[in-house]
Amino acid sequence: MRTRIARGYRRAVATIAALGLVATMAACGSSDDDTNSASAAVTAEGTDDGSELTLWTRAPLELQAKALVDAYNKSHKNQVKLTIVPNDDYVAKVGAAAGSGDLPDLFAADIVYVPNWTKAGLFSDMTERIKLLPYADKINQGHIKAGTFDGKEYVLPFVLDLSVMFWNKALYKEAGLDPEKGPATLDEYKAHALAIQKLNKKDTYGTYFGGNCGGCGVFTWFPMVWASGEEVMDAEGTKSLLDGPAAQKVYSTFRELQDAGAIAPAAKDDTGATWVAAFQEGKIGVMPYPATLLPTAAKTVDVGVAPIPGVSAGSGSTFLGGDGIGISKDSKLSDQSWNFLAWLTSEAAQVDVLAANNSTVARTDLADNQYSAKDPRVVTVNQVAASPQSKTPFAINFQQAFNAPGSPWVTLFRNQVYGDAGALAADNTAVSGVLGQ
């Protein structure tokens, strides 16, 4: 009896051990390099044969991503399955999947991370396919450029997120400012914020910014430098130019506003979790703001919209942010995935889905459409998107230098607003140090 049991155990143990071995081997990922059998005929439309596609994006774009996927699924045989990942976990999730070869067919990426991700080879080459689109040269060039690596194009714009100046018309009226005219220069911005502050309303402040949020600073302050005709980095994205005269003017503007008490105190600790909240509650006079949130903010506040101004008056600028999207290196359905991307850049998606939901269109030839005609603020946003001073910054080490918590850029601008303003040269060298790695 005893031996029988022992043998039974031994067998069981052996089976478990064998299973375990298989599992470990599978987990270690036999890297079967199937280089997406470049199908003979690359077409502009791709294939719509009822395949199931997977698509990942991060939570801030949930609204637009859901609207796009729903519209596509209704009108196509292919079905896209959407996965929304919390913003802070997105890089980790994509990284883990890339390591084990489990990336979804399609995935979006914060456009500033795209250079790093194309360099790491996460996307498949779409150069030929993009060329086949009749409107290829009308697609937002900031995103296309960010998605180009070694002359090959990997990424199309998914959702555009632009920064523009928002102001609260009711507070402007109260402060005796013209509610129809936003700030055209940095000095006007400062004057307007101070005027709102002078109202001395409880819990109401002149302006706000993400004081401990690198991404917010990039998104709202870089355009001020561009609008002044200067650059934030060299063309290769390896050297920081954030100690230039225009950048210094930006810092001194915010420092003076801080000294005058015109920046809400909560701004100092804001890691980006709540930097848009106070304006929506009607407690902020004027601030640079994400254009994608216009529909949300307009529900509670009478919002005015203008391009982000520079040192002197001009056409203004914006940060061509948002997410780019590409076909992953692991996708076995690249023709089907391309069908989604081709549709995404078509008029049906850009106007009937994105513009209808008050999002910015990613094609210059569609900037004037029946939806933007209804709201002049949307026209303003679409126009500034096409301005030559509106850019998407390009750097391989962008995340580490600017967006990461505790990045050298966060140290730089916090010193400029709250700390030792004399540290600029050293802080700027630290940013360059990370960019040039």
Added chain:
Amino acid sequence: MAPATTLEAPPEGAVAPPGAIRKRRKPQLAGWAYAAPTALFVLIFFIVPILLVGQMSISDWGLFAGNRGINAPENFTKVIDDRLFWPAVWFTLKYTVVTTVILLGLALGLAMLVQEASRWTGFLRTSFLVPSALGLASASLLFYALYSPQSTPLKFLGIDSFLGTPSAALWSTVALIVWRFAGFYMLLLLVGLQGISGDVYEAARLDGAGRWQTFRYVTLPLLRSSIALCTILCVTGSMLAFDQFYILTKGGPDNSTITIVQLVYNMAFFGQNNLGKAAALSILVLVALLVVNVLQFRGLRDKES
């Protein structure tokens, strides 16, 4: 299967001399078999990952790029040269000392308070222990709302900013941890306290010992092993602090509250995307923890003997 085995069994036993040896060996084998499932789990979920981390720590291993070959000891030198490494070590040690002292002192006080049976004991014990039922991440989110200037109900305290300065951020986080864990350590110490026989206290009283003397010369020595256990748990936990800082401060303001584990996470997923470097730092933390634990266990054993 079964009949075949039964048929096979007797002949084995029939051959006398070798069978005797085999019989002795079989229980041994059976013993191994009993232990095997556990051993296998330890192997798959502990040994293999550690070996993998070890391999990563000596390789050029990017988050997206994967393994690009061995580059030892570059990851380790890079970690030690990292501009946030020494501040993170220093902050983690400071946080560990502060938390351990406050938490154990308070837990001991609470344990003494609820030890005696009174009509409030049940209520007190429950209310101290309830925070332990909340996950650390949820508790951190709760305190995030308490501390956020936009939603705080604590304005009457007259504190400008709970997370705005380095020391405010440290103490605000310590307050969260004390609130969350005091009940748990109280429970551990309470078990120790109730293990002390009433006779000892009676003897001390007969000898004329005062309250302080009883505590100093009776309670504390007899509670030593419980306190040591709590210290080990608390020190280890504090050295691995992550959730509370990740949610409350993200390492801010001005990188003043970055702990070692946060630095590991940042190296792997925030910007540098360098798994090799993160693994090297993890190995360093593992070694430091082993050393600390060995020292603590040795101290504990010396006292017991």
